[in-house]
Amino acid sequence: MSLNCASLVFRVPCILGQPRRANTTKLTSTSYVGSCLSTHRKKSHQNNSFHIFSQLNFNQNNSSSSVMEDKRNLVLSSMEPEKYSKELDVAVRVVQMACSLCQKVQDSLISKTNSPVHSKDDNSPVTVADWSVQAMVSWILSESFGCRNVSILAEEDVQSLSTADATGPLDAVVKTVNDCLIEAPHFGLKGPQVPLGTSDVLEAISRCNSTGGPTGRFWALDPVDGTLGFVRGDQYAVALALIEDGEVVLGVLGCPNYPMKKEWLSYHHRYHRIISKLTPPSSESWDKGCVIYARKGSGEAWMQPLHQKNKLLAWPNSKKPVRVSSIDNPALATFCEPFEKSNSSHSFTAGLAHSVGLRKQPLRVYSMVKYAAIARGDAEIFMKFARTGYKEKIWDHAAGVIIIQEAGGVVTDAGGSPLDFSKGIFLEGLDRGIIACAGAKLHEKIIRAVDASWNSSSL
Numbered sequence: 001m002s003l004n005c006a007s008l009v010f011r012v013p014c015i016l017g018q019p020r021r022a023n024t025t026k027l028t029s030t031s032y033v034g035s036c037l038s039t040h041r042k043k044s045h046q047n048n049s050f051h052i053f054s055q056l057n058f059n060q061n062n063s064s065s066s067v068m069e070d071k072r073n074l075v076l077s078s079m080e081p082e083k084y085s086k087e088l089d090v091a092v093r094v095v096q097m098a099c100s101l102c103q104k105v106q107d108s109l110i111s112k113t114n115s116p117v118h119s120k121d122d123n124s125p126v127t128v129a130d131w132s133v134q135a136m137v138s139w140i141l142s143e144s145f146g147c148r149n150v151s152i153l154a155e156e157d158v159q160s161l162s163t164a165d166a167t168g169p170l171d172a173v174v175k176t177v178n179d180c181l182i183e184a185p186h187f188g189l190k191g192p193q194v195p196l197g198t199s200d201v202l203e204a205i206s207r208c209n210s211t212g213g214p215t216g217r218f219w220a221l222d223p224v225d226g227t228l229g230f231v232r233g234d235q236y237a238v239a240l241a242l243i244e245d246g247e248v249v250l251g252v253l254g255c256p257n258y259p260m261k262k263e264w265l266s267y268h269h270r271y272h273r274i275i276s277k278l279t280p281p282s283s284e285s286w287d288k289g290c291v292i293y294a295r296k297g298s299g300e301a302w303m304q305p306l307h308q309k310n311k312l313l314a315w316p317n318s319k320k321p322v323r324v325s326s327i328d329n330p331a332l333a334t335f336c337e338p339f340e341k342s343n344s345s346h347s348f349t350a351g352l353a354h355s356v357g358l359r360k361q362p363l364r365v366y367s368m369v370k371y372a373a374i375a376r377g378d379a380e381i382f383m384k385f386a387r388t389g390y391k392e393k394i395w396d397h398a399a400g401v402i403i404i405q406e407a408g409g410v411v412t413d414a415g416g417s418p419l420d421f422s423k424g425i426f427l428e429g430l431d432r433g434i435i436a437c438a439g440a441k442l443h444e445k446i447i448r449a450v451d452a453s454w455n456s457s458s459l
């Protein structure tokens with residue numbers, strides 16, 4: 001997996017407070033979102049301005065009931081201004097947009113109409129969706145908060161885009177980004193007045209060149225986590241987290257293929273597609289996909305269904321609370337782990353499962369959907385033991401960790417220490433592996449089992 005800082009051609013400074021562009025003129029046609037926001041701020045409380053903004057800008061073709069619903073949200077949400085509320089609002093909306101973008105690209109991948117899969121320098125797959133989500137999220141965050149205030153650390157770089165082997169990925173990315181941004185008003189966000197050009201898109205991607213660290217504020221983005229699952233038509237996630245002074249303060253996870261019936265999690269998503277075509281639709285069997293989010297210290301995590309086409313995103317009142325499972329008996333617990341054994345040792349976790357008394361078959365799922373499964377109470381344990389030498393990236397964990405913690409669960413490394421998001425791109429100092437559990441009792445058992453088995457097992 002290549003890092004995001006490789007590109008020099010389009011790289012611009014991205015540290016908070018520093019000028020981010022040598023030439024800002026390109027943005028003038030699209031940068032009115034920030035000025036719109038500040039106009040509203042003058043008239044109203046800062047934390048309310050975004051809701052008002054999104055209401056005013058929504059496409060008038062939508063049903064009046066949706067509009068009423070959003071007005072109600074506006075009143076409700078305006079009563080309780082909370083820290084990071086605007087950041088959370090934008091983050092949830094933009095992850096919803098990203099999910100919609102990914103669904104379209106995944107559909108075209110599966111039907112093989114478009115969107116070939118490319119390889120990065122490390123041979124890991126990358127698609128139009130990875131670059132497009134990164135460009136789109138970068139553009140929306142920059143427009144919503146002001147370019148100078150936004151620092152993003154994300155997985156993709158423009159170098160891999162410009163050197164991708166197949167012809168035309170850049171054109172496809174520009175088109176995909178613009179097709180998505182046109183829909184922004186449906187999500188309560190403002191899109192550009194004129195379509196983004198190639199250089200705007202490349203700049204949006206390359207702007208995500210933060211290197212993180214212990215001070216200041218930055219967003220960590222994995223545009224498509226579990227790209228292998230994505231290209232195989234299976235589970236994947238869009239993960240966005242806000243990190244401040246080394247602590248994750250917000251996490252948003254979009255899981256477009258998350259089945260509403262948890263039993264479906266153990267099937268390849270392809271089966272779900274086939275069955276969905278064969279059986280008559282019912283809200284129970286057909287609904288899938290969700291966005292889960294949490295704010296640090298709230299003691300709550302929330303889930304909302306995926307945004308439906310041509311409706312105004314009703315947020316936050318379409319949300320439901322999620323909570324970890326109360327199961328603490330290992331015999332009844334479900335543990336999940338990466339699908340690919342090259343990403344985590346299945347034999348080591350099988351030994352641990354046996355010694356702890358886990359009886360169920362492991363749930364092998366791609367991506368941070370595993371974190372979502374714990375937060376939703378659909379599984380109790382997540383274990384990942386990567387091969388020695390592999391360095392975990394913070395964008396692969398930040399959003400999931402805070403969501404599980406706020407939903408009542410525990411996440412540490414395999415030595416029982418908290419994950420450290422303050423050391424840059426990597427989870428430095430990670431002790432052996434990652435353990436997430438619904439409760440402290442299960443967590444303690446696993447940590448003890450890791451300790452006991454470590455010397456006698458070889459990964």
Ligand SMILES: Nc1ncnc2c1ncn2[C@@H]1O[C@H](COP(=O)(O)O)[C@@H](OP(=O)(O)O)[C@H]1O
Binds near residue numbers: 228338344366393
């Ligand atoms: N050899 C390796 N060991 C552990 N994790 C790896 C890995 N190679 C890639 N990964 C990470 O594992 C993620 C997929 O998670 P999972 O294995 O749980 O599905 C990948 O995310 P991307 O697909 O975003 O690159 C990547 O970050």
